[in-house]
Amino acid sequence: MKVKKLSLLLALMLLTACIFAGCGDSKEEAAKSEEGGEITVLAAASLTDALNEIITEYNKDCKDKIKTSYAGSGDLVQQIKGNAPCDLFISASKKNMDELEEADFIDKESRKDLLGNTLTLIATKEAAGKVTMDALTTDAVKQIAIGEPETVPAGKYATQVFENMKITDKVEKKIVKAKDVRAVLNYVETGNVECGFVYKTDAMLLDKDKGEMVAEVKDSLHDPIVYPAAIMKDSQQAEAAENFYKFIQEDYAKGVFEKYGFTVK
Known part of the structure; x- marks a missing residue:
């Protein structure tokens, strides 16, 4: 009888521990959700000012942190191929995006021509x-x-x-x-x-x-100047990246791009 009672007590203790552990996990997940994720955007240097302004507006209503890196599109491609973190890539050339697509780095369905320039x-x-x-x-x-x-x-x-x-x-x-x-x-x-x-x-x-x-x-x-964008195939923040990607195609972002001299596709 004592053995049964002891077994029952141990089972109850184990169940209680699991419940509290589960609550702890839920709290951690909730906290992470409240903090938002971190999206890494690699973009052509010519996008610096326009994109920074758009990100400032985006962060007014979204807690996801947008981390940016601006450089020549070719340099960014080499960084991505070298496994540098990237969730969204915006190139100043179709050729550079083609290179990543051929190497199977991007989500091909997400690729779009966003902008033009002169x-x-x-x-x-x-x-x-x-x-x-x-x-x-x-x-x-x-x-x-x-x-x-x-x-x-x-x-x-x-x-x-x-x-x-x-x-x-x-x-x-x-x-x-x-x-x-x-x-x-x-x-x-x-x-x-x-x-x-x-x-x-x-x-x-x-x-x-x-x-x-x-x-x-x-x-x-010269060849047409087109800025294609795409979400990376192996993005760790694909959903958050997609939300930001949608935002830069909405009216507010279009207005900012046009203000800085881009043509919107």
Whole structure:
């Protein structure tokens, strides 16, 4: 009889322990839910200001933390292939997104073309009067900054412009390569180069006392500038990433993108 009572007591103690353990787990899960998740977004450098503004608005009603990393799209692709954390990728080039799709890194169903942009020629305040597309091959222009063509889509578009204008051999010694479009912008603003090629969205950020946009490049001189986005196939925060992804396609986000010079698809 004593053995039965002891067995019953032990069973009750075990059941109570399980119940409390379960409650503890529930509390932890609830706390995590209250805190929100962390979404890692890797995006082209030209998206920095617009996306940061959109994230600020998003966080007013959502507790998910958005962690961002901005760089040249090609560099970001290499980071993703090297297993860097990423839930959502926004590229400034179809080619870079194609590379990830072919390597089976993205959720193919989530891929969309979000935005468009315009390639522009900018110059320092002092050089703006003499810098034109036709003047690139003349002595009036000594140095031209572009993004590194292998990793920066804007740099690749610039090289296509030179090729289609048939001036590559005449400007190649003038080229100064930068890590991304923001670096090109900085080179011009600081006077390290006379001119450079950036997106219209970057040109709009030029300090008016230091530089200005002198020309929009004809679309026929380069591949279409498209910004595709996609959720990563192995995202650990797929649901939260999808919620943010939807938000950047809604009216508020569209308005912000347009304010910064993007065209919305």
